Amino acid sequence: MLKTEQTDIDALLRLSSQSSDFRTGTISLPNQQLYIAYYNTLIEQKQLQEFVIQPLQQCTLTVIQSLEELREWIPVDECEFTDKIEDIQSKLLKGSVIVRLHETDTVCGLIPLANKRGMRSNNDTENEFSVVGPKVGFVEDIVTNVSLLRAQINIPNLIVKEITIGSMSKTKVAVVYIDGVTNEQNVQTVEQRLKAIDCDVVFDSSELDQIISDNSASPFPLFVSTERRDRVVYALISGQIAVTCDGSPYFITGPSSLFDFFISPEDYYMPWILGSFFRIIRILGVIFSLFASAMYVGVMTYHYEVIPHNLLAPLVFSRLNVPFPPVLEVLFLETTIEFLREAGARLPTKIGQTLGIVGGIIVGQAAVEAALTSNILIIIVSLSALASFTTPIYKMSNTIRFLRFPIILLSAFWGSVGMFIGVCFLIVHITRLQSLGFPYTVPLFPLRIKDLQDSLIRSSFQYTKSRPDYLKPKSKLRYLPKPLKRRMDWDER
Known part of the structure; x- marks a missing residue:
């Protein structure tokens, strides 16, 4: 502690x-x-x-x-x-x-002389919604954002180091960490990478994310980007570093692992069994979103023998009048979903919601009646699109949607072998990734058994008292849990 x-x-x-x-x-x-x-x-x-x-x-x-x-x-x-x-x-x-x-x-x-910055009604989170827990989000003013952090972490050990980046913009960039918890080598690494940046203007902290990352060519985000205060506070007390810039409502935190993108602050605001269940649902949803459409293409093109006899007839009947091979059918629907998503995101909120609902229903029904696609594929693609949004971090959902397309093409060329090749490339790629020099797949690989208690599942607070070992924190204990003594009414008599 x-x-x-x-x-x-x-x-x-x-x-x-x-x-x-x-x-x-x-x-x-x-x-x-x-x-x-x-x-x-x-x-x-x-x-x-x-x-x-x-x-x-x-x-x-x-x-x-x-x-x-x-x-x-x-x-x-x-x-x-x-x-x-x-x-x-x-x-x-x-x-x-x-x-x-x-x-x-x-x-x-x-x-x-305390200020009231950030305590207004319009600094709620825009993209990271929470049903349970606080809804305080950051704004575009770096002073306000630091003030919000200090209001939650009320110790002088919360260190804020300011760096100016941008030959034209002279943008203030803040590096935030807790002295006595965060590994000093990680702080030095972040400062060196930020000071080495030579650019004209810094528009957003997402640019810093790409510039200082260990591998900017990877589609996977190597830093967690968030607008929620509670997520940044949790990262800081765990031994991570937070970086933001003036004009951006987002913080980036690191070193990050792959499992950090599936953790929601709500997991800690409900019983650990429910938190673990919903976290597993998110992971399974992303896996389904990544491989569902590719499996349809592979099965319908090369592997009819794996389809149960009771399901074979409905599948054949559904594709009876479709003139295109399964891969073109899937690519058509996946591209249509992306068109609707992009259009809905660029239009005003109310119009975008209407376009997404009405457009999806009309286009889907028209595509089936015109024999351009099958009913079963519409269900698979729709569920796949929904499952891609189960991850709380928007950047990771973008990565999942992108990766579906190369896996679909590999499945169309070589069937199950192509899917296996795609999975192997994916596993090799993520195991080679690093975030500030730390393995991206830790604690699964390299294996850290103690850190698994808050990765795939969220264990009880009795077992999550230690900070992650892979971050090499200077102080390993976050708190000292005490056994709960239950006293029954009859014990007092």
Whole structure:
């Protein structure tokens, strides 16, 4: 478990100064100076000027002898003065400004100036919906996004390092991690790759995802891209690194494994049995989406003998008047589905939904009546399209839809042998992939038995107390579970 208690105020300020959003300064008075420190992502700058700096600069006292005298000049309620480091750390990370008379003082004045960034009604997630749990999403302002993270991870060990990228745009890029948890080598790797970028303009964090990835030629995303705060927070406390840029509502987190793209935050908001069940459903849905259409092509072209006799007659009758071979039939329907999806995504929401429903029904019914395709294939392709969206990460669903086409063509050329070749190429490819130098298929390959407890399934919280070993975190324990003691009513009698 991470320990964040500091021994004195200087240690707290040294740790906080590692973050780019931490500020220290002085307020000049007629005969002395006051020393202030704060996180600029957690306070309102306008309030700092109006309620602290300007009133103190107008102060007519010759010399301020004690911090208590500031109450008469600062028009802010709930000001506190203490030397307890726990209170100072807590208030600082909740949006207070630290004021000291001298740099060596241990007694600090705490002036609350917390902002309300990100707490508006329109920062819900747009593409990652959640039925259970918080629905707080990020926006296009990097200061707001860091503020949202600090509101959830309330420790000074949350380090934010700022890098400027883009010869024209001068875009601010933030590298976020937890000191004492994240492996320092991973942080250095991310910083080196970001600083090596030479481009004109950075439009979105998705561009950074492709540029700093270990293999930009792969269709598989090597970093998880998310707009949900709870997903980024979970990645940070697990020992991963989060990167975002100004103007983007998305964070990318890594090092990532293949199983990270099938994990939904909802898995942890419900009993572990249900969370494991739905996670397995997602994995099976993606496998079905990847191979269902290819299996239809292979069976209908080369392997009629594997079809049960009771199902053979309906299949033959369904394709009786179809003039095209199965591969053209499947490619026609798959392409039509992609046309509808792209059109629905580009049109306004209400029109896009109507187009998807009405267009799918009309085109599908017309295609069957015109003998361009069979009823059974429409069912398979429709289920395959639905199953491709079961993964919570949109980039992975795009990858699955793309990979269906080469596997369909291989199945059309060589039947089951072609499918086997496609599966082998796919397995070899993903086992060779790396994310920030870490294997993409871990913990399945290389095998990490302990990390399997939160990959294919979501185990009980009694068994997921440790951070993933493959990330090489500096602190391995996330929490210490205690056995639940159940006391029955009759035990008290």
